[in-house]
Amino acid sequence: xxxxxxxxxxxxxxxxxxxxxxxxxxxxxxxxxxxxxxxxxxxxxxxxxxxxxxxxxxxxxxxxxxxxxxxxxxxxxxxxxxxxxxxxxxxxxxxxxxxxxxxxxxxxxxxxxxxxxxxxxxxxxxxxxxxxxxxxxxxxxxxxxxxxxxxxxxxxxxxxxxxxxxxxxxxxxxxxxxxxxxxxxxxxxxxxxxxxxxxxxxxxxxx
Amino acid sequence: xxxxxxxxxxxxxxxxxxxxxxxxxxxxxxxxxxxxxxxxxxxxxxxxxxxxxxxxxxxxxxxxxxxxxxxxxxxxxxxxxxxxxxxxxxxxxxxxxxxxxxxxxxxxxxxxxxxxxxxxxxxxxxxxxxxxxxxxxxxxxxxxxxxxxxxxxxxxxxxxxxxxxxxxxxxxxxxxxxxxxxxxxxxxxxxxxxxxxxxxxxxxxxx
DNA sequence: TCTGTTTCTGACCATATGGTCAAGACTATG
DNA sequence: CATAGTCTTGACCATATGGTCAGAAACAGA
Numbered sequence: 372x373x374x375x376x377x378x379x380x381x382x383x384x385x386x387x388x389x390x391x392x393x394x395x396x397x398x399x400x401x402x403x404x405x406x407x408x409x410x411x412x413x414x415x416x417x418x419x420x421x422x423x424x425x426x427x428x429x430x431x432x433x434x435x436x437x438x439x440x441x442x443x444x445x446x447x448x449x450x451x452x453x454x455x456x457x458x459x460x461x462x463x464x465x466x467x468x469x470x471x472x473x474x475x476x477x478x479x480x481x482x483x484x485x486x487x488x489x490x491x492x493x494x495x496x497x498x499x500x501x502x503x504x505x506x507x508x509x510x511x512x513x514x515x516x517x518x519x520x521x522x523x524x525x526x527x528x529x530x531x532x533x534x535x536x537x538x539x540x541x542x543x544x545x546x547x548x549x550x551x552x553x554x555x556x557x558x559x560x561x562x563x564x565x566x567x568x569x570x571x572x573x574x575x576x577x578x
Numbered sequence: 579x580x581x582x583x584x585x586x587x588x589x590x591x592x593x594x595x596x597x598x599x600x601x602x603x604x605x606x607x608x609x610x611x612x613x614x615x616x617x618x619x620x621x622x623x624x625x626x627x628x629x630x631x632x633x634x635x636x637x638x639x640x641x642x643x644x645x646x647x648x649x650x651x652x653x654x655x656x657x658x659x660x661x662x663x664x665x666x667x668x669x670x671x672x673x674x675x676x677x678x679x680x681x682x683x684x685x686x687x688x689x690x691x692x693x694x695x696x697x698x699x700x701x702x703x704x705x706x707x708x709x710x711x712x713x714x715x716x717x718x719x720x721x722x723x724x725x726x727x728x729x730x731x732x733x734x735x736x737x738x739x740x741x742x743x744x745x746x747x748x749x750x751x752x753x754x755x756x757x758x759x760x761x762x763x764x765x766x767x768x769x770x771x772x773x774x775x776x777x778x779x780x781x782x783x784x785x
Numbered sequence: 786t787c788t789g790t791t792t793c794t795g796a797c798c799a800t801a802t803g804g805t806c807a808a809g810a811c812t813a814t815g
Numbered sequence: 816c817a818t819a820g821t822c823t824t825g826a827c828c829a830t831a832t833g834g835t836c837a838g839a840a841a842c843a844g845a
Contacts, residue, residue, distance in 0.1 A: 384812085384822070402697060407613030409802060423823055425804065482696055485751070489689055489696070490609060492754045499758035507759045524781070529760060530774035534745050537752070541744035544692070547699045551706035552714045553736060567737035574731070574781040591792070591842090616832060630793055632834065 389427055392417050393441075396434045401482040404490065405435055436494070439487065442480050443498055449473060450532075453510050459517040460576045467535050467568050474543035475561045481543035507532060523576040531575070538568055596634055599624050600648075603641045608686040611693045612642055643701070646694065649687050650705055656680060657739075660717050666724040667783045674742050674775050681750035682768045688750035714739060730783040738782070745775055 395417035399408045410431055414421045428434045449469040456462040474481055492499055511528035518525050542549060542564055550557040602624035606615045617638055621628045635641045656676040663669040681688055699706055718735035725732050749756060749771055757764040 404611045404614055407611055488752050488755050504759050527774045537744040537748035538741050545695050548695050552711050567734045571782045575778045
């Protein structure tokens, strides 16, 4: 087994190189998808030789696997922060903003996820029906409570969450399209998107 | 040059086989992306031999190219139908429904498009900044007119369109995730989505 | 049925790709 | 500064993949 996989970054070099490789791999995988990426591409991007990459990781799948693991944790975080509050509309809009910030600051992670889902989620199907479903159901129940208490307008909680995911992730996954369509006005796309989404979800939730 | 490319389906066999190949290719490309797909996969899916595929098409790129061409036309159609009307809210919601129907009835096309955009749209970048931008700008202007006339609430037209694209296409591109999260309730996902999106965009546009 | 054309395929080629390995280079520590 | 352990790489292998080609099989019209 490769060093890095077993001993989690024992030496300084191991920690550095491992991160270097993972960063390069994220760049490549998020752009070309798993099958479309080659170890050589990752090696070039990382400024290392191919055998050197394979000294730290057991293979292409192993690198991809580590990236997906990290991703899923990061992905659930913003939703985790959604809790009960006196101002549910604000609580939900805050979540929208957190997701939009992630699309802006971590577009590669978003695209890695999108690629995986598009291909039928072969490697993360269990997490989708497991931890993701559990967490989503939990938050959907919370939203339903708010509706029952008359604090927000009646909406299907699950589909509201889907709308939040899709509208925010769109600015990462479809960035090329967004920029192409906006042309020279694409500079402030995230500010305008924030304003627009804020308005939109407030309107939906308003009684 | 391959037969099918030059003479547009002259004989019966040419028309049939060409369609057969394109259908198989759509299935494969939409699932694995361009680089992740092989001619052998397409051949197997189509029930033909690899050389036979290459008898009808000049290569992998050529097949993909034809699919993208057809796709783009189909993709712009629903937006094209958005025209001036006494009831702009209804007009926009109708567009949302048309897009949602496309996500339901042509998920492979949606995923093919998503794959292409995700990878930076190397093959359709010109169309994005060309015909897509032109059409989108045109419809954005129309929406702005409606706003100026006070017929709908003020929204950023471009970002409204992005929201429509993302929320509807989500049900095709992220179907695995949607089904995983909804679990046994995923059967009626499109009906509930239609209801939800209808409500949502009505709320956004309401003055 | 004959014949020119279209359709199809097994065998083949060049290159790309994931992965291995032995040996050399480097590094930390006594 | 010696040396045990860590790190790196050129050369190599097996397989996958895009694509070619000569000739066989099927077909359509006379």
